[in-house]
Amino acid sequence: xxxxxxxxxxxxxxxxxxxxxxxxxxxxxxxxxxxxxxxxxxxxxxxxxxxxxxxxxxxxxxxxxxxxxxxxxxxxxxxxxxxxxxxxxxxxxxxxxxxxxxxxxxxxxxxxxxxxxxxxxxxxxxxxxxxxxxxxxxxxxxxxxxxxxxxxxxxxxxxxxxxxxxxxxxxxxxxxxxxxxxxxxxxxxxxxxxxxxxxxxxxxxxxxxxxxxxxxxxxxxxxxxxxxxxxxxxxxxxxxxxxxxxxxxxxxxxxxxxxxxxxxxxxxxxxxxxxxxxxxxxxxxxxxxxxxxxxxxxxxxxxxxxxxxxxxxxxxxxxxxxx
Ligand code: DGY
Numbered sequence: 001x002x003x004x005x006x007x008x009x010x011x012x013x014x015x016x017x018x019x020x021x022x023x024x025x026x027x028x029x030x031x032x033x034x035x036x037x038x039x040x041x042x043x044x045x046x047x048x049x050x051x052x053x054x055x056x057x058x059x060x061x062x063x064x065x066x067x068x069x070x071x072x073x074x075x076x077x078x079x080x081x082x083x084x085x086x087x088x089x090x091x092x093x094x095x096x097x098x099x100x101x102x103x104x105x106x107x108x109x110x111x112x113x114x115x116x117x118x119x120x121x122x123x124x125x126x127x128x129x130x131x132x133x134x135x136x137x138x139x140x141x142x143x144x145x146x147x148x149x150x151x152x153x154x155x156x157x158x159x160x161x162x163x164x165x166x167x168x169x170x171x172x173x174x175x176x177x178x179x180x181x182x183x184x185x186x187x188x189x190x191x192x193x194x195x196x197x198x199x200x201x202x203x204x205x206x207x208x209x210x211x212x213x214x215x216x217x218x219x220x221x222x223x224x225x226x227x228x229x230x231x232x233x234x235x236x237x238x239x240x241x242x243x244x245x246x247x248x249x250x251x252x253x254x255x256x257x258x259x260x261x262x263x264x265x266x267x268x269x270x271x272x273x274x275x276x277x278x279x280x281x282x283x284x285x286x287x288x289x290x291x292x293x294x295x296x297x298x299x300x301x302x303x304x305x306x307x308x309x310x311x312x313x314x315x316x317x318x319x320x321x322x323x
Contacts, residue, residue, distance in 0.1 A: 004313050007043035008051045009035050012076065013295065016302030023310065024049075041065040048072070049309055054079050055271070060087040072312050074305045077292070078102055079242060080322055081216035089323040096308040096320040099158065101300035102292035107162035109291045110210050110240045111170075113264030114151075116285045117236050118208070119143040123282045144207075144234070144261070146171050152206025153177035154199055154222070155241070160212035161187060168192040178202045179213075203230040208238060215242025223247065228254035236262045240291045243268040252277045255284065266291050 005025040011017070011032040020026045027047065029035060035043070035056060043050050044065045052058055054077035063084060072094040073083060080097050088095045116122055120143040127133055127141070151167045153160045156179035167173040168191050175193035182195050196202045199222070203209060209231060213219045223237070224247035231237070237260060239246055248269040254260050262283035268274050271289060278284050292301060308318035 004048040004309075005046070006049040006051055006074075006309065007047040009040070009043070009056050010053050010076075012302045013299045016299055016306065019303070019306055023306065037062050044068045044070045049074055049312075051076060051305060051309075052082070053077055054082050056082060058083040058088070060084045063087045063091050063093070072096070072309065072318075074308050074312070074318075076301055076305050079215060081214060081242060085323050093323070094312060094318065095322045096305070096312075096318045097322055098301045098304040098308075099320060101304050102297050103158045103162050105294045105297040106159045106240055106291040107166060109266060109287070110159070110163045110212075110238055111166050113238050113240065113266060113285055113287065114167075114208055114210065114236070115146060117238070117262045117264040117283070118146050120283075122285045144236075146173070146208075148172050148174075149207035150174045150176060150205050152196075152202035152209045153179075153193075154202060154209065154211050155179050155213035156183055156188075156193070156195075157212060159240070160210070161191065163210055163212065164191045164193055176202050176205050199227065200230050203227060203235075204232070206235055207232070208236050210238040211241040211245055213241055213245060215244055219245045221245070221247040221250075223251070225250040225253070228259045231260050233258060234261050236260065236264065238264045240266045243271055248275050248278075252281075255281055 003025040007027045008020065009029055017028060040056060040058060040062045045067050047070055049072045050070050051074050058073060073088060074096045075083060076098060078097050078099045083095055085095060120141050124141055151173045153164060153175060156177045164175045168175055175191055176196050177193055178196045178199045222245050228250060246269065251263060252275060255263065264285040266287045267289055274286060278286060292298065308320050311318040
C-alpha cells in the first residue's frame with residue numbers, strides 16, 4: 001500500500017522527522033521559513049495531510065482551495081486559533097492538536113516568568129552583564145516576594161491547574177480564578193483555589209494575574225485598559241497564553257502610568273514583532289514564545305501528531321480530533 005503524503009510546514013526535532021519519514025511520504029520545509037498562503041494551499045492540493053504549527057494561518061481563504069487532496073490538518077501545538085475550525089469542518093476536514101504533552105512545560109515557564117518579574121532577575125542579569133554592579137547593599141534591586149501571595153488565573157484548564165499546583169505547593173500561594181467553564185471539584189482538589197464570578201473579581205485580589213485562556217475572537221483584548229484599571233498597582237501580569245488576549249498598547253500605557261507593577265510575557269499581539277516601548281521597560285520580562293520549548297516536550301508534541309495521523313489513516317477517530 002502506498003504511503004500517505006504529508007507536508008510539514010516547519011522543521012521538527014530530528015527523531016520525530018525520522019519517524020514521519022518512516023511512516024509517510026514526507027515533504028519537509030528544509031529552509032524552515034514560514035510558508036506563504038499560496039504554499040499552504042499548494043500543500044493542501046498536493047498532500048493527504050498538512051502538518052502546520054501555531055504560527056501558520058490556516059484561514060478560510062487557505063481552506064477554500066478548490067482542488068484539495070488533503071483530508072486532515074494535524075497541527076503541532078495545543079492552541080488552535082490559527083485554524084478556522086468552522087471552515088475546516090464545513091470543508092469536511094479533520095483537525096487535530098497536541099494537548100496534554102506540553103502542560104507541565106508551559107506551566108513551568110509561567111512560574112519562571114512570575115519569579116523573574118517579581119524578583120527582577122532579567123534586570124539583574126542585564127546589570128551584571130553591563131558590569132554595572134558595584135556590590136551588595138541592603139537597598140539594591142529589591143523585588144517582590146512570591147511566597148504566600150495571591151495568584152489570579154484567567155482560565156482554569158489543564159495548564160492553569162498545573163500552574164496552580166506549582167504555586168500552591170511550591171510557594172504556598174492562594175489561588176483565585178475565573179473560567180466561564182470551570183473544572184469540576186475533583187480537578188481542583190488540593191489546589192487551594194477559589195472560583196470567582198468575573199475576571200474583575202480576580203483582578204481585585206491578585207498579586208499576580210496569569211492568563212490561561214485560548215486565543216481567538218472570544219478572548220481578543222480581554223485584558224485591556226479596563227482590566228488594568230481594575231488590577232492592583234502592585235500586581236504583575238503573566239502571559240503564556242496568546243498575545244492578542246492582551247491589548248498590547250493598553251499594557252504599555254498601564255506599565256508607563258504605574259497602573260500595574262510589571263509583566264512577564266512569552267507571547268505578543270503581533271508576534272514575532274514586539275512593541276518597541278516594551279523593549280525599553282525594565283519591569284517587563286520578554287521571552288520568545290518558549291512555553292513548550294523543552295526538547296522532551298517538542299519531541300512529545302511531534303509524536304502526538306504522528307499518533308493522530310496514524311489513527312486517522314487507519315480509519316479511526318484521532319485522539320485529539322477538534323472537528
Ligand atoms: C501551543 O502549543 O499552542 C503553544 O503556543 C506553542 O507550544
